[in-house]
Amino acid sequence: MPELPEVETVARQLAPVLTAKCLRRLVIYDEKLAGIKTHKVANRRIERVCRLGKQLVLELSPKPNSSKQCWLSIHLRMTGRLIYAANSRLPSHPDKQHLRAKLVLDDGAVSLYDLRRFARIALHDSLVTAQPQGLDPTSRAFSVQRLTELLRISTSPLKPWLMRQDRLVGIGNIYASEICFAAGIHPAQSANTLNNNEIQCLYRATKHILRAAIKHCGTTFSDFQDSRGQTGGYVRYLKTYGRENEPCKACRTPILRIVQQQRSTYFCPQCQRR
DNA sequence: ACCCTCCTGTCA
DNA sequence: TGACAGGAGGGT
Numbered sequence A: 001m002p003e004l005p006e007v008e009t010v011a012r013q014l015a016p017v018l019t020a021k022c023l024r025r026l027v028i029y030d031e032k033l034a035g036i037k038t039h040k041v042a043n044r045r046i047e048r049v050c051r052l053g054k055q056l057v058l059e060l061s062p063k064p065n066s067s068k069q070c071w072l073s074i075h076l077r078m079t080g081r082l083i084y085a086a087n088s089r090l091p092s093h094p095d096k097q098h099l100r101a102k103l104v105l106d107d108g109a110v111s112l113y114d115l116r117r118f119a120r121i122a123l124h125d126s127l128v129t130a131q132p133q134g135l136d137p138t139s140r141a142f143s144v145q146r147l148t149e150l151l152r153i154s155t156s157p158l159k160p161w162l163m164r165q166d167r168l169v170g171i172g173n174i175y176a177s178e179i180c181f182a183a184g185i186h187p188a189q190s191a192n193t194l195n196n197n198e199i200q201c202l203y204r205a206t207k208h209i210l211r212a213a214i215k216h217c218g219t220t221f222s223d224f225q226d227s228r229g230q231t232g233g234y235v236r237y238l239k240t241y242g243r244e245n246e247p248c249k250a251c252r253t254p255i256l257r258i259v260q261q262q263r264s265t266y267f268c269p270q271c272q273r274r
Numbered sequence B: 001a002c003c004c005t006c007c008t009g010t011c012a
Numbered sequence C: 001t002g003a004c005a006g007g008a009g010g011g012t
Helices: A004-018 A144-152 A158-163 A173-183 A196-215
Strands: A025-028 A044-052 A055-060 A070-075 A080-086 A099-104 A108-114 A120-124 A256-260 A263-267
Touching: A004 A044, A004 A055, A004 A080, A004 A108, A004 A196, A070 A080, A144 A196, A158 A173, A158 A263, A173 A196, A173 A263
Parallel strands: none
Antiparallel strands: A025 A099, A044 A055, A055 A070, A070 A120, A080 A108, A099 A108, A256 A263
């Protein structure tokens, strides 16, 4: 579920409550999510909290008598949630059934809930191994030139192209449809056939949609919650996703749903012509 | 470049 | 009962 804006929301909320705190222990309730020796991260100071692609990453200080830092990455995949609760607020979440892991601090805890058990926690000894391959579209390195180069080498339809994490990171099924709509491009158009004008539109749409979604703390389509248990406010700005047969907000033409690589794509056949 | 699968749940 | 759900790695 969480794409770049949702993970960014969680990262921004957790950074102030985790940074400079001691991670007393990591408790794993479901081994499937994490094959980590939890003693390796216990009693380390959390130096930094950041987002890498769709992952949340905690930079942890070296243990005493060691110089080796490590990085704990958390990928929420489809249904993962990270919920923070101060000790004063416990007992916390009612959803004990889907509690998969817990980061215990002195004054509170972050609980990972995940209905479908796709989430993953991993430990890295360098930030590079935690890092996804692609370019972050919210970074300064993302330019029309870079986007043009990346598009040229692929014949993939645009919407599935946007979801590939080895080219651009962070875009998933919701924002891929929204970005295609904002750019006015048909989701099945081949990446390498976009002209300069279309690439310019796609570039602006990508930045605009992601920035707006971050501003509204992400999208809750069915069950995304941020670290405070709040739902994402961007859902009311969605123009295509989940709106099959509803009128296009620009031209009233019914929104279509098609399937591309087993995933739903929503678009307006009038605003996004081939 | 495509399909399937990993899981659990909801909804038509 | 079957389709579908924010993701991505593995196989062909």
